[in-house]
Amino acid sequence: xxxxxxxxxxxxxxxxxxxxxxxxxxxxxxxxxxxxxxxxxxxxxxxxxxxxxxxxxxxxxxxxxxxxxxxxxxxxxxxxxxxxxxxxxxxxxxxxxxxxxxxxxxxxxxxxxxxxxxxxxxxxxxxxxxxxxxxxxxxxxxxxxxxxxxxxxxxxxxxxxxxxxxxxxxxxxxxxxxxxxxxxxxxxxxxxxxxxxxxxxxxxxxxxxxxxxx
Amino acid sequence: xxxxxxxxxxxxxxxxxxxxxxxxxxxxxxxxxxxxxxxxxxxxxxxxxxxxxxxxxxxxxxxxxxxxxxxxxxxxxxxxxxxxxxxxxxxxxxxxxxxxxxxxxxxxxxxxxxxxxxxxxxxxxxxxxxxxxxxxxxxxxxxxxxxxxxxxxxxxxxxxxxxxxxxxxxxxxxxxxxxxxxxxxxxxxxxxxxxxxxxxxxxxxxxxxxxxxx
DNA sequence: GCCGTCCTGGTTGTGCACAACTTTCGTCCC
DNA sequence: GGGACGAAAGTTGTGCACAACCAGGACGGC
Numbered sequence: 001x002x003x004x005x006x007x008x009x010x011x012x013x014x015x016x017x018x019x020x021x022x023x024x025x026x027x028x029x030x031x032x033x034x035x036x037x038x039x040x041x042x043x044x045x046x047x048x049x050x051x052x053x054x055x056x057x058x059x060x061x062x063x064x065x066x067x068x069x070x071x072x073x074x075x076x077x078x079x080x081x082x083x084x085x086x087x088x089x090x091x092x093x094x095x096x097x098x099x100x101x102x103x104x105x106x107x108x109x110x111x112x113x114x115x116x117x118x119x120x121x122x123x124x125x126x127x128x129x130x131x132x133x134x135x136x137x138x139x140x141x142x143x144x145x146x147x148x149x150x151x152x153x154x155x156x157x158x159x160x161x162x163x164x165x166x167x168x169x170x171x172x173x174x175x176x177x178x179x180x181x182x183x184x185x186x187x188x189x190x191x192x193x194x195x196x197x198x199x200x201x202x203x204x205x206x207x208x209x210x211x212x213x214x
Numbered sequence: 215x216x217x218x219x220x221x222x223x224x225x226x227x228x229x230x231x232x233x234x235x236x237x238x239x240x241x242x243x244x245x246x247x248x249x250x251x252x253x254x255x256x257x258x259x260x261x262x263x264x265x266x267x268x269x270x271x272x273x274x275x276x277x278x279x280x281x282x283x284x285x286x287x288x289x290x291x292x293x294x295x296x297x298x299x300x301x302x303x304x305x306x307x308x309x310x311x312x313x314x315x316x317x318x319x320x321x322x323x324x325x326x327x328x329x330x331x332x333x334x335x336x337x338x339x340x341x342x343x344x345x346x347x348x349x350x351x352x353x354x355x356x357x358x359x360x361x362x363x364x365x366x367x368x369x370x371x372x373x374x375x376x377x378x379x380x381x382x383x384x385x386x387x388x389x390x391x392x393x394x395x396x397x398x399x400x401x402x403x404x405x406x407x408x409x410x411x412x413x414x415x416x417x418x419x420x421x422x423x424x425x426x427x428x
Numbered sequence: 429g430c431c432g433t434c435c436t437g438g439t440t441g442t443g444c445a446c447a448a449c450t451t452t453c454g455t456c457c458c
Numbered sequence: 459g460g461g462a463c464g465a466a467a468g469t470t471g472t473g474c475a476c477a478a479c480c481a482g483g484a485c486g487g488c
Contacts, residue, residue, distance in 0.1 A: 002277055003478095004441060032470070042443045047470085048265055055266050063216055063470050064449030080359040082308050086300070094296050145294040145370075149363050156359075217448095218471055246440070256473045261440090277440050278479035 011049035026071035081208040092197025095142035114178035225263035240285035295422040306411025309356035328392035
């Protein structure tokens with residue numbers, strides 16, 4: 001991979017993480033100059049990364065004003081979740097990858113991290129674990145297109161869900177999350193990827209239900 | 215919409231069309247300078263559009279070499295089609311929009327254009343009609359996220375399918391396409407969006423079957 | 429004849445200076 | 459005192475010059 005490409009990817013991924021982990025909550029104004037100097041580049045490559053984030057709807061740049069982190073209204077959130085449900089289930093159908101020993105080790109590790117989270121609930125840790133676990137869920141399918149699409153949708157709305165966490169019961173959310181990972185571990189041990197996908201679907205659905213009580 | 219945004223969109227859409235209509239077949243080298251002068255801008259805004267095309271996988275820029283239109287191997291094509299099948303069917307489930315009189319006029323017009331195409335088969339006209347019809351199919355769902363995702367996948371692979379057309383029977387492909395639109399018209403007249411989505415799914419599936427005989 | 433080297437033309441990537449634009453705040457007129 | 463106007467500061471968008479890089483060919487040594 002070329003130097004330029006790798007730098008672009010680094011900037012893009014880092015900024016995307018900061019946005020979705022609420023280091024930059026919706027409405028934050030990102031300064032091109034400040035970010036460029038932080039990352040040790042000029043504005044040009046940084047603008048390339050911001051442009052991609054804008055194309056994907058995570059920020060919006062307005063001439064003379066600034067680059068602002070976007071918010072998402074409930075209507076769009078509902079549509080995106082409706083689609084994510086279906087995609088989650090599809091991970092069990094579209095070229096599923098048989099669970100290997102490595103897969104089982106991974107899910108075991110996730111469960112361990114879940115226990116640690118329940119013992120000491122923290123929104124930031126929750127968000128990071130959730131993001132990692134999402135990526136793990138996608139890795140169960142061998143369909144690249146499905147992975148790309150699902151990842152895109154996840155990052156499109158993850159920050160909104162996280163923003164609502166303080167208004168929910170953090171401890172309870174952590175417990176539910178741990179439960180999901182435990183159920184998934186059971187399914188994977190039984191080598192039932194279909195079941196694992198359904199579990200994922202069910203929990204995304206319930207998560208949105210709890211979210212939309214506001 | 216700002217001046218810059220509208221220009222960006224114009225460049226992006228125009229280049230994407232040219233790529234997917236095979237005005238620029240896979241492997242073509244796009245010159246930033248030439249395109250910039252054609253569109254009457256400097257390289258900077260043009261590079262913004264090319265960068266987006268690269269992020270979406272339609273071109274690849276290599277330092278010192280050029281910007282090349284990508285090709286797609288059969289494996290990726292299969293995965294993308296597998297996903298497109300599911301998404302096509304979902305347009306019948308995820309906030310389907312009831313067929314109005316305007317909808318019926320539209321599909322009637324498509325059938326008319328289909329008849330004209332069958333009378334005088336032409337790859338370029340075929341491609342244009344197919345692209346318009348694809349957009350029409352998406353408009354039957356009110357789910358923005360689904361539309362975005364499906365459109366992205368369509369443009370990702372449309373040129374590959376079109377590239378294979380000369381190796382198939384053009385007249386037969388046109389006839390099949392017309393048939394699909396006629397069947398869809400019947401479904402829409404019956405206000406059965408579920409059926410319309412299944413017809414779309416079936417034809418995408420069969421289209422890929424014919425395609426992958428090579 | 430063959431291989432390695434260097435040079436040259438052409439392309440994308442980067443940095444910088446400036447243009448275009450928006451917001452805010454101060455000032456002046458009424 | 460209120461409102462309109464304008465200047466100023468700060469931001470993103472654009473154009474340009476140059477750096478970095480790659481492919482191909484000429485050239486010379488062997």
